[in-house]
Amino acid sequence: MIRLEDLNVSLLNFNLRDIHLTVAENEFFALIGPTGAGKTVMLEAIAGLVPVKSGRIFIGEREVTGLPPERRGIGIVYQDHALFPHQTVLQNITYGLHFHKAQKTEAQDRRKHLIDLLQLSHLLDRLPTHLSGGEKQRVALARAMMVGPEVLLLDEPLSALDPNFREEVRDALKELHKTSHTTFLMVTHDFSDALYLAGRAAVIYQGRIEQIGETMEVLRHPNSLFTADFVGMKNVFPATFEGDRATVDGLTITLAAPVGSSKKYISVRPEEVVISRESVSTNGSIPLKGEIRRVVDHGFYFSIAIKTGGVTFQSVMPKSMLLDRDPKDWKEAYVHLRPSNLHAF
Amino acid sequence: MEKREPFFWLTVSSSVIILAFIVLPLFDMVTDPSLSMLMETLKDRDVLHSIWLSMYASGTAALIAFVFGTPLAYLLARTHFRGKRLIESIIDLPIVIPHPVVGIAILSVAGRNHWIGEALSALGIRIMGSVTGIITVLTFVGLPFYINTVKDGFEAISPRLENVSRSLGASMAGTFFRITFPLAWQSMIIGLIMCTARAVSEFGAVVIVAYHPMIAPVMIYERFEAYGLKYSQPVAVWLVLVCLLLFLVLRVLTLRKAKES
Numbered sequence: 001m002i003r004l005e006d007l008n009v010s011l012l013n014f015n016l017r018d019i020h021l022t023v024a025e026n027e028f029f030a031l032i033g034p035t036g037a038g039k040t041v042m043l044e045a046i047a048g049l050v051p052v053k054s055g056r057i058f059i060g061e062r063e064v065t066g067l068p069p070e071r072r073g074i075g076i077v078y079q080d081h082a083l084f085p086h087q088t089v090l091q092n093i094t095y096g097l098h099f100h101k102a103q104k105t106e107a108q109d110r111r112k113h114l115i116d117l118l119q120l121s122h123l124l125d126r127l128p129t130h131l132s133g134g135e136k137q138r139v140a141l142a143r144a145m146m147v148g149p150e151v152l153l154l155d156e157p158l159s160a161l162d163p164n165f166r167e168e169v170r171d172a173l174k175e176l177h178k179t180s181h182t183t184f185l186m187v188t189h190d191f192s193d194a195l196y197l198a199g200r201a202a203v204i205y206q207g208r209i210e211q212i213g214e215t216m217e218v219l220r221h222p223n224s225l226f227t228a229d230f231v232g233m234k235n236v237f238p239a240t241f242e243g244d245r246a247t248v249d250g251l252t253i254t255l256a257a258p259v260g261s262s263k264k265y266i267s268v269r270p271e272e273v274v275i276s277r278e279s280v281s282t283n284g285s286i287p288l289k290g291e292i293r294r295v296v297d298h299g300f301y302f303s304i305a306i307k308t309g310g311v312t313f314q315s316v317m318p319k320s321m322l323l324d325r326d327p328k329d330w331k332e333a334y335v336h337l338r339p340s341n342l343h344a345f
Numbered sequence: 346m347e348k349r350e351p352f353f354w355l356t357v358s359s360s361v362i363i364l365a366f367i368v369l370p371l372f373d374m375v376t377d378p379s380l381s382m383l384m385e386t387l388k389d390r391d392v393l394h395s396i397w398l399s400m401y402a403s404g405t406a407a408l409i410a411f412v413f414g415t416p417l418a419y420l421l422a423r424t425h426f427r428g429k430r431l432i433e434s435i436i437d438l439p440i441v442i443p444h445p446v447v448g449i450a451i452l453s454v455a456g457r458n459h460w461i462g463e464a465l466s467a468l469g470i471r472i473m474g475s476v477t478g479i480i481t482v483l484t485f486v487g488l489p490f491y492i493n494t495v496k497d498g499f500e501a502i503s504p505r506l507e508n509v510s511r512s513l514g515a516s517m518a519g520t521f522f523r524i525t526f527p528l529a530w531q532s533m534i535i536g537l538i539m540c541t542a543r544a545v546s547e548f549g550a551v552v553i554v555a556y557h558p559m560i561a562p563v564m565i566y567e568r569f570e571a572y573g574l575k576y577s578q579p580v581a582v583w584l585v586l587v588c589l590l591l592f593l594v595l596r597v598l599t600l601r602k603a604k605e606s
Contacts, residue, residue: 047512
């Protein structure tokens, strides 16, 4: 378990402000945000690697705010693996045992478990320079987990990897989480990694937490313009609300349920804007006739801009959904918005 | 064949001039004395003692730089604080100060009129005209070469390696000796070589602090002054050869170890 209470960190040109965050035991939690948002600083503050200006940090039930990194019960895995280059894979993995009193059999069992789970048995005598990116990251994971940390801090563990290694390490992470009691806190700027691995996520921007919630919830229901933009919500429009109706530039859209008049924006993900040649009314969606403004072919999908009333919707349509018809030839089409996919904030 | 631009020939000719400028005088100096003269010089106990003293004092200066300079180099490589630039400039001062000035500066604090000089005197430590004085001067001039080289070496090691080591339970000291030191020792060897090389070549400051006992550069100067070029050359040749041999051995050992790891 991790608990941050009113945490403030002030570095040379960066401030982390008023952070309150609780991550439950054995939860997989993601910190998401753009480069320079403060994700890594928060991670390093938890690890005890940067000084805290004010606030408190708890790991489990222990307050660790003033403790040095070696007494916090954490493991850390960096994007660039940070393997000790002068040590073999086995020496890297067992490095932490020099400082942790563990029963010999317990340590051996854990070592075997991690080496098997992360498929490292054939690499043990190699030096890190002779490993692929995926192998290096698996070794870094084994090394961190070898000491049985209460909390594993992952700083963009997947972003430096090639796509094939990325999947391999992502699966390894999931498996590792499933088979341990450790709490995982991962920093990432990639939403698909967060969705795949983390049950909950927090979006960080300019040193503050913008939103916390279930990862899918954050993705679909952002609560600020920044978060909406960051999570790829390309259709965000200023709107006025009355009951279950929203008015955007003269276009009236029906919502799934009434919302308060204090809301200012309506949004819908581009993947949830369905475009068809004919008007089809299914699952409560209301077809709106529009004019095709732009179609870009991305190989497996099209991104389509369609204007209806004064509003231009962005849509992402897999080619299979269009039954291989080419929307570039279309002048007009129908926009289908399912009320439950519309989000007001 | 591809036709080269005049600029290419300009770079080549400049390089040839520079290399000739460095190599020719040295080559001439080394080849000038006859073998019999070189052997005769080698039998001179004063010459042998001065070369030994040069190597001993320079090596000791390098060791002092290693002991006290390594923590400072580490601190400068790993921390950022106000005034760091000033400290770095202070460390570079011995490089830019004229050599006799260094000698005078050291004497002014080691003399009887200064409390440090008084304290040293009370402890029975003499700077003026002593091996201790020579070592003090050589440490002074050699320190920046050691500290700057080792600082660069520490900076080349990712602090993340140390962060990971700390997270795995190692203390700051444990991390330094298990991770940082094994990765930085090559730069320390290079720093030691640079520091020793600088110390061996020092003349101007030493001659102020301790004309006697004579280190090799002072002896070369004395022989030149008293007997002329011909008598100073063999001593210079032996000093150069001993230095080259020593540095070559260290370099080969370092490279071999580096390849093994």
